[in-house]
Amino acid sequence: MVLERLDHASRRSAPILAEVAGYGFTADAYHVVAAHPEGEGAAGAMAGALHDAGIEPGDVDYVAAHGTGTVLNDPSETRALHAVFGGHAPGLAISSIKSMVGHMIGASGALNVMVGVQAIRDGVAPPTINLTTPDPQCDLDYVPNVAREMRVDVALANAFGFGGQNAAVAVRRFQP
Numbered sequence: 001m002v003l004e005r006l007d008h009a010s011r012r013s014a015p016i017l018a019e020v021a022g023y024g025f026t027a028d029a030y031h032v033v034a035a036h037p038e039g040e041g042a043a044g045a046m047a048g049a050l051h052d053a054g055i056e057p058g059d060v061d062y063v064a065a066h067g068t069g070t071v072l073n074d075p076s077e078t079r080a081l082h083a084v085f086g087g088h089a090p091g092l093a094i095s096s097i098k099s100m101v102g103h104m105i106g107a108s109g110a111l112n113v114m115v116g117v118q119a120i121r122d123g124v125a126p127p128t129i130n131l132t133t134p135d136p137q138c139d140l141d142y143v144p145n146v147a148r149e150m151r152v153d154v155a156l157a158n159a160f161g162f163g164g165q166n167a168a169v170a171v172r173r174f175q176p
Helices: 006-011 040-053 073-091 107-122
Strands: 019-027 062-064 093-095 154-161 165-172
Touching (some): 019 040, 040 073, 040 154, 073 154
Parallel strands (some): 062 093
Antiparallel strands (some): 019 165, 154 165
């Protein structure tokens, strides 16, 4: 994936797949390896990305979740999504690419941004494979097992790290 300024990409007639609209970052230092149980840092990063982009929560179509498939992370991220998106949260398509490729530690965030861009480009929300028995605390639409064709104009990519590092990047369909 190449990130470049619009004027540079336009000069070389590069295909523009999406626009990086905004980002948010928090460093909550809640615990060395555990996420805050209510997802406070994650919610702050997502809200910051939307604010930086000037995007309303109801404008987001798809979330590339951090989604580690663990009993600590996934309920925490679900609570953060509820906090940021409110009544729009149940209408979001959400999935975790980690279900297919594993956790790539530092590369996971970059991969989630690419997944968001591809969802916009291809009109497909990738699945969370092997999701057969959802955790009752994870009550959102985690696109289980089969990719979903849908129009995606705005995607949010989450990446949460050890020590309370939380980042979110908002990407949107490029409008020339």
